[in-house]
Amino acid sequence: MTERRSGGAEVVDGVLGALADPTRRRLLDLLAAQGEATATTLAGRLPVTRQAVVKHLAVLDTAGLVTGRRTGREVRYAVRPEALDATARWMASLAADWDRRLARIKLLAESAESAGTDAGGPGGAGPVSEPPDRTRG
Numbered sequence: 001m002t003e004r005r006s007g008g009a010e011v012v013d014g015v016l017g018a019l020a021d022p023t024r025r026r027l028l029d030l031l032a033a034q035g036e037a038t039a040t041t042l043a044g045r046l047p048v049t050r051q052a053v054v055k056h057l058a059v060l061d062t063a064g065l066v067t068g069r070r071t072g073r074e075v076r077y078a079v080r081p082e083a084l085d086a087t088a089r090w091m092a093s094l095a096a097d098w099d100r101r102l103a104r105i106k107l108l109a110e111s112a113e114s115a116g117t118d119a120g121g122p123g124g125a126g127p128v129s130e131p132p133d134r135t136r137g
Helices: 007-019 022-034 039-043 050-062 081-118
Strands: 036-038 066-071 074-079
Touching (some): 022 066, 022 074
16 A cells, blocks of 8 residues: 655655765755855865765755756855755654653653552552561461
């Protein structure tokens, strides 16, 4: 059976896939700091070739993280924050879901512990019976 994925999930998948590579993360950092740059400029700041930078920028572009704008003979790249914003919203939603789940587990554990304590269970302060006196015969 195939599962239909929403457009938002596909955006998040693309962003996470693109950001899995440290060189692409560094490219994104450089573009965020500089605003706009060419592949040649970016290659000068990284230990990879210009061709490798162009390939990484193509992956970032496909994921919606950067955009390229032709100016004469060069292409100037800039960060597109929309895909990152969508991914951040998804991560915040995921974190909130886990917070709710963990709060529920904590509540259940505290309830179970409280029930065990009230019944004199392990760690509880319930009634203690004296051991039988075996000295009488």
